[in-house]
Amino acid sequence: QKEVEQDPGPLSVPEGAIVSLNCTYSNSAFQYFMWYRQYSRKGPELLMYTYSSGNKEDGRFTAQVDKSSKYISLFIRDSQPSDSATYLCANRGTSYGKLTFGQGTILTVHP
């Protein structure tokens, strides 16, 4: 079993839709949770991070963590074609050090 699992998709939604991206993990030691966005042939860029259960909001993005079920979500409101990318969740047990990445979910937002 992989430590971090993501549905690879692909996920296709119309512009303006609410997108839900999900990730599960098995390692109870994970305490820090990140979401990265990666455009084709580019390096990932950090969208959000959180280290507690509950919700964290940043503009159109909301990260949700449920440590009891080891379930992480990223919601994108009012999705735009420019949101089309691969979304990677990444976890680690401390505030520093290496990250464990999920497989990534490919998202396409069509006009």
Add this chain to the structure above:
Amino acid sequence: GAVVSQHPSWVICKSGTSVKIECRSLDFQATTMFWYRQFPKQSLMLMATSNEGSKATYEQGVEKDKFLINHASLTLSTLTVTSAHPEDSSFYICSATARRGDIDTQYFGPGTRLTVL
């Protein structure tokens, strides 16, 4: 801020040759850098952790004699793929860490696409 560059962005080489990839943090100092490889439509696989002034720590299954990592300064780490073979063809991405608030954040370079003929 927190810009990471990689050079070259792509390289094609013949089997048996060595290729060096540079990773630079342009506007910050990074004690720790990481090297990943990524196959098409797959996630990032960590290869090694590089700390300035010390030997790199390699992940299980990564040949340290084949993938030489040097972290000579707080802004530069290099990955040398020695005696490259077609199976080494991949997308290589580095990241450099910087403290932001209460956590270390990894900032990624744009990647280097290596094709070995």
